[in-house]
Structure formats: C-alpha cells, structure tokens
Amino acid sequence: MRDLNRISLVGLRAIEAVARLGGLVPAAAELGVTPGALSQRISRTEAQLGLPVFHRTAQGLRPTETGALIVARLSRGMAELAAAIALASPAQDDVLNVSAAPLFASRWLIWRLPRFTAAHPDIRVRIEPVSRMVTPGLDGIDIGLRVGKGDWSGVRAEKLLDQRVMPVCAPALAARITVPSDLLSLPIIRENDRLHGWREWLVPHGIDVGQLPDGPEYADGGLCLDAATSGQGVFMAWETLAIDRLTKGSLTAPLPGRALTGDAYWFVTASEGRRKPAVARFRDWLTKEMKQAA
Structure with missing residues (x-):
C-alpha cells in the first residue's frame, strides 16, 4: 500500500480509461480533460512507474505486454472503487x-x-x-x-x-428482383464503403461479393435504411433495425432467407x-x- 504514495492515482485512472475506451479522445471526454493533457498525465505516470505502459503507434496507444497486466488489475481495482462509492450513494433501485x-x-x-x-x-x-x-x-x-x-x-x-441480415429495398424496386442474381443489376447501398453481411448472405447463392455493383455510400446505418426506403438501392439491413419498416410496408425484403453474421x-x-x-x-x-x- 505504501507504494501508492509515489504513484498518482489520477494518472492510474487515466491509464485505465485509455485502455478500456481504446484511445485518448474518448478517455479524455470521460475524464473531462483534453487529449493533450491526458497524454502528458500518462507520460508522467509511466515515469513514476519506471516503465512504458503503452506502445505509441500510428493507430494510437496500445498496451505493452506488462502494461496489459497492469491495466487488467487497474480495471478490477477501479470497479471495486466504483462499487464502494455506490454503497455510499442513495439506492435508486427504481x-x-x-x-x-x-x-x-x-x-x-x-x-x-x-x-x-x-x-x-x-x-x-x-x-x-x-x-x-x-x-x-x-x-x-x-x-x-x-x-x-x-x-x-x-x-x-x-x-x-x-444478429441476422437480409437485403431490403423500397417496394417499387423490389418488383425488379425475383432471384438473387437480380441484385447485380441494381445500386447497392454501402455504410462507409463497407458491405457488412453481404458475403454471408451471398455465398449460399453462389455469388461473390466482388460482383456487387456500386451505389450510394453513407456514414450511418440509419441513413442507409432511409436511402433504401426512398428507393436509392438495396441495403443489407440488420433484421432488428429493419423489422418495423418491413411490417409497415415502407421497406420490402424481396428475397427469402436471413444470414447469420456471427x-x-x-x-x-x-x-x-x-x-x-x-x-x-x-x-x-x-x-x-x-x-x-x-
């Protein structure tokens, strides 16, 4: 316990937050400081510990081998601290x-x-x-x-x-789809240029994902659903997110089958x-x- 006197608890909390949230920006937002200030805080704490906790990479901070062991124990410790504080807080079971x-x-x-x-x-x-x-x-x-x-x-x-997915589109566009290969002649809507779920759905039908044509791209899955509803193309939708529009008829699943994404x-x-x-x-x-x- 005496060793804790030489290490900043604020710095340990910073290390745990960065490791848990995967980066300086989200950790800084949680702790209410700037990413630059948080980075300096971590460097000072590493100096106090006498070893690097993170690798500095082009993709951001990644725990070292020893850092991963430290972070695992810090996470458990922070959870215990949070539980202790909760005991002192008024219960809100409702x-x-x-x-x-x-x-x-x-x-x-x-x-x-x-x-x-x-x-x-x-x-x-x-x-x-x-x-x-x-x-x-x-x-x-x-x-x-x-x-x-x-x-x-x-x-x-x-x-x-x-999680299951299936291709969806506006009812007017669905009239042009009777077999899976019909999808190769229609615009395919992408989320951030990704084709999440398409491979899993296409493989059983003998179609390679590379055969899919171009189409609109949006940075948000909700916008992709809106684009499909407005007739801009076909989108591979999560069943849970599309089910209400399918029920109301503003979207259609023109082909049978749902694919598991894993x-x-x-x-x-x-x-x-x-x-x-x-x-x-x-x-x-x-x-x-x-x-x-x-």
Missing part, C-alpha cells in the same frame, strides 16, 4: 441506466419502451445513446446493450439474439457486485421483445 448504440436506441428500443413502462410503472428507464463501449458498474450504467461476439472481459454478457445482441452487466432487482425484469422483457420482432 431507476435503470441503459447504454445502447444510438441507431439501435432510436430505430428499435425507443418504440418498444412504452410497453415496458406500462408493465413496470415503478421502474424508470434512462437511455444513454452512445457509440463508445461503456462498462456497466464503472460508468454509472446498469445495463449495456452490445453487438459482437460476447467475449468482453470484466463484464457479464448474456446472449439475447443472433455476431449477436448481448445484455451486458457488471461482472461483480449487487445488481438492481429491476435489471432481471428488463432483461426478461427485452428478450421477449427481440424474439417477437425476429
């Missing part, structure tokens, strides 16, 4: 703070949330729409809704639903510590809603 990606929050979750509120009027849900990955129990968040492989460290991840939706909570009773109720409700939507 409030759930939920972190979700902005697109999922705005296109799917927010439209179904009134049903949870109606069923559980004693629970208030606060949605935090953020793109960065947050850590429940450490960021003032009770629940994180994530898409991925579920292999995150330091958290408890419960699988909700496999990712899934996950219900993420703190790995340790007390969980609010409302967390399980929200998880059960969300699981049911997602399965019904699929």
Whole structure:
C-alpha cells in the first residue's frame, strides 16, 4: 500500500480509461480533460512507474505486454472503487441506466419502451445513446446493450439474439428482383464503403461479393435504411433495425432467407457486485421483445 504514495492515482485512472475506451479522445471526454493533457498525465505516470505502459503507434496507444497486466488489475481495482462509492450513494433501485448504440436506441428500443413502462410503472428507464463501449458498474450504467461476439472481459454478457441480415429495398424496386442474381443489376447501398453481411448472405447463392455493383455510400446505418426506403438501392439491413419498416410496408425484403453474421445482441452487466432487482425484469422483457420482432 505504501507504494501508492509515489504513484498518482489520477494518472492510474487515466491509464485505465485509455485502455478500456481504446484511445485518448474518448478517455479524455470521460475524464473531462483534453487529449493533450491526458497524454502528458500518462507520460508522467509511466515515469513514476519506471516503465512504458503503452506502445505509441500510428493507430494510437496500445498496451505493452506488462502494461496489459497492469491495466487488467487497474480495471478490477477501479470497479471495486466504483462499487464502494455506490454503497455510499442513495439506492435508486427504481431507476435503470441503459447504454445502447444510438441507431439501435432510436430505430428499435425507443418504440418498444412504452410497453415496458406500462408493465413496470415503478421502474424508470434512462437511455444513454452512445457509440463508445461503456462498462456497466464503472460508468454509472446498469445495463449495456452490445453487438459482437460476447467475449468482453470484466463484464457479464448474456446472449439475447443472433444478429441476422437480409437485403431490403423500397417496394417499387423490389418488383425488379425475383432471384438473387437480380441484385447485380441494381445500386447497392454501402455504410462507409463497407458491405457488412453481404458475403454471408451471398455465398449460399453462389455469388461473390466482388460482383456487387456500386451505389450510394453513407456514414450511418440509419441513413442507409432511409436511402433504401426512398428507393436509392438495396441495403443489407440488420433484421432488428429493419423489422418495423418491413411490417409497415415502407421497406420490402424481396428475397427469402436471413444470414447469420456471427455476431449477436448481448445484455451486458457488471461482472461483480449487487445488481438492481429491476435489471432481471428488463432483461426478461427485452428478450421477449427481440424474439417477437425476429
């Protein structure tokens, strides 16, 4: 314990935040400082430790081999500190703070949330729409809704639903599609020039993703859905995000079949510590809603 007197706890917190959030910019935003000030803070702390915690690369800061061991213990320590502070805070078991990606929050979750509120009027849900990955129990968040492989460290991840995709387009454009090869003569909408999910959907039909024609590009999946709805081309959409427009008829899935991407939706909570009773109720409700939507 005495060694802690020679190391800045503020600097240790900076190291943990950068490693957890994956960069100076998001860590600086969380800690309320500039990226430059945070970088200097980390350098001073490395000098106090007597070794580099991060490699400086063109892609940003990456933990050294020893740094990764340090960060793992810092993460556990910060989680314990957060849990200790929570014990001294007034209990708010009737409030759930939920972190979700902005697109999922705005296109799917927010439209179904009134049903949870109606069923559980004693629970208030606060949605935090953020793109960065947050850590429940450490960021003032009770629940994180994530898409991925579920292999995150330091958290408890419960699988909700496999992510499935399918090509969608406006009804007028769907009239020109009867077989998968018809897609090769239509504009293909891309998100940031990516073709997420196309390979998984095309391979069973014997079509290479490189055969797909050009089309509009947008920097946001929500804009891509809007572009498909307006008739600009065909988009490979996540089933959960497109389901409401498919139900209303503003979008059409002209070809049968859904493809698994290998990712899934996950219900993420703190790995340790007390969980609010409302967390399980929200998880059960969300699981049911997602399965019904699929």
